[in-house]
Amino acid sequence: MAIAGGIIVIIAFAAIIKKYETRMVLLAAGFLMCFIGGVTGNAVATFSKTMVHGSLVPVICTVMGFSFVMKITTCDRHLVESISGVITRSKFILIPLATLLTWWINIAIPSAAGCSAAVGSILIPTLMAAGVHPAMAGAAVLAGTWGSAISPGQAHNIFVADLAQTDLMTVIMAQVPAAIVASIVAVVALTIIATMRKEGPDEARRLAYHAQLEKEEGGKDFKVNPLYALVPLVPLVLLVLGSKQIAVLPLTDVPTAMIVGTVLALIVTRQNPQEITKKFFDGMGEAYGGVIGLIVSAAVFTAGMSAMGLTDALIEAMKGSESIAKIAGAFGPFIIAVISGSGDAAALAFNGAITPQAASFGMSIIDLGSLAQMAGSIGRSMSPVAGAALVCAGLAKVSPMELSKRNALPMLLATITFMIVLFLGK
Template sequence: MIWLGGLIVLLTFAAIIKRYETRMVLFTSGLIMALISGKPLVAIDAFATAMVNPGLVTVICTVMGFAYVMKLTKCDAHLVHLLAGGLTKCRPILIPGTIVITFAINIALPSAAGCAAAVGAIMIPALIGAGVHPALAGSAVLAGTWGSTLSPGATHNPFIAKLANTDVMTVIAVLTPADLAALAVVVVVLTATAYLRKEHNVTMLSDVENKQETESFKVNLIKAIVPVVPLVLLVLGSKQVHVIPEVTVPQAMIFGTILGFVVTLVNAQEITKQFFAGMGDAFGSVVGIIIAAAVFNKGMELIGLTGALIDAMKHSESIAKLAATFGPFIVAVLSGSGDAATLAFNGAITPHAQQFGFGIIQMGQQAQVVGALGRSMSPVAGAAIVCAGLAGVNPVELTKRNGPAMLLAAIVTMVVLM
């Protein structure tokens, strides 16, 4: 049964890499393993339990609702233009600055593809106009689309917090040093790549129309601040800072939504519709993957595969470390999504991290970060396709430039975290 389970898992990730519907693949695989074990109803119970998980559903849905409102009110556009305007005035830091700004915006707006579209629409034409090679301009934006690993609303942070029986901000605090170290690696390596390939100054103002459009945008500072207000509230109310009373993620997001209405005076009915539309989409897409992954993990457990993997890792700390690093990373590169592999790993293996000599937070965050890094160099990721389209290049060109940086960053996080 264990060998059969291993074959099913391999076929599962092969199907995900082939870009079959992730939720369908995970649910079907989990149910098949449960059927083989003779306990299919246990897998269905796991499905039902994951549907009403209060630590995940409320966080993820309210964050997505807030993001939809920020797009409706155009507060996200004001934030991007504010940061981009200052960056384009200082040419030597164009490339590293683009990566850092995209990373920072992705914390406030945790969708990788959404962040790539918002930032890329402004920064990619600006970089090309300033003389940066189009492929490198797209790569710089894509290289920052894993900042969501530090977002309270990212799928994995509340998931890991629940596993570790702690709060989301504590989980983020543990990850921050490793994330910043990895960000520094990405910035240095991609900037060096630009200079080595002589792609930092190859054209002269090739996109005047887009440049003029960017310059004509009038930034409203108050609107630009709104998207980061919930994040600031969560940090100030965290156990580590505790300047204000503790604020939950739903509280922060709803306050940010109300603030967006007060600042922009957009029709309250439209804001309400967009907030709940975002919540619905979050449940169907993001929480849906978590639910399907819960069935998959339960199937692995029932067929005996989880126990076998745990026993194997108990005998070698290095195996557990390498599995947490390169498993989600490779699947993310090939499939364009780090979520499926990361959720499967964190659901099945991370709860037993202490048996391998690691903390639950450390192992869970390692799997999350490397999944995000792998996605940020994948030619089939949604964010990569968006950036490549805006730059007018093949997505594979972005992979060629981001690959070394992301691989080194994954190794750095393994050293720092584990």
């Protein structure tokens, strides 16, 4: 049955590559696999459960609502215009800067989907305004959403520390050097890909983007208002300073930050409260129909994989590779994360079953456990069905598969680099 599931998954990904409606493909494949697996009810239950996901729905909907408010108040354009000159003069470092910035912020905001929503709502339009291709803009932010792998808030680090019977920071500090080198390799690879595809900052795309803004918002004689330009940054600042790791401000979640930003926009721009409110909820509706719709469809697809035994088969194949534990620890979680959109299940399965025996492979629990959880996080950053990918694709208005195609090689190289540097000299 797992083989049949694998065939359905391959056909589904091929259909998405062929640009068939992503939600239709994922839902159809998910329901079909659940039906064949004899658990059709699981597909419906997953559909219903994900529709009211307690964290993703409020985060993504409020982010998109805030984004719509930024557009009607023109605050987003004031921000873009205020930094467009600097960006234009920094063409070579623009894409790597966006990825590294996302990577470091993701340490403070461990949720990949939440970070991509908060950071992407600012960086993706900014990159596009500088003439970066929309798909590359989305890929640059998505490529940075595995910084959380070295976050104290990452559950896997706590799990590995418990296995190794050591403190959390010992586990994290063992990962940091290899993770930083891997992030640099990923950034360099993505920059090279952007250059080869001619998707970096381009004057023609920049002019077209600004012409579209003028068409939508009117007025060619545009003067930047510094206060307007600062408003889009407020939620991001609140999230970073109010994170558990920094804690300069009281703990702040994404919906709170976005609502505060919206109220601030209303105060600063003094626009009609009725129009601001209407646009905020219009944005929430757009997010639900588009991004949340994709996440719901992806969840049904993942449930179908489980129903066919495909996920268990992949995990069991990974567990059977004890003689080459380093390779299994890296590429088992990586592959499953790419296919399923989540690095959690694979990393936890590997660390629960294999990592306790690390000493028999000549390795430490910290090193093997860190490898598995890091590979899962990196693999998720190129998965077309990951929540972060769907958020970035929605903000860039492109197919999630377009982001995956651009991030595939950088994420693969990052995984290999992390493995090599982690075990260098050991």
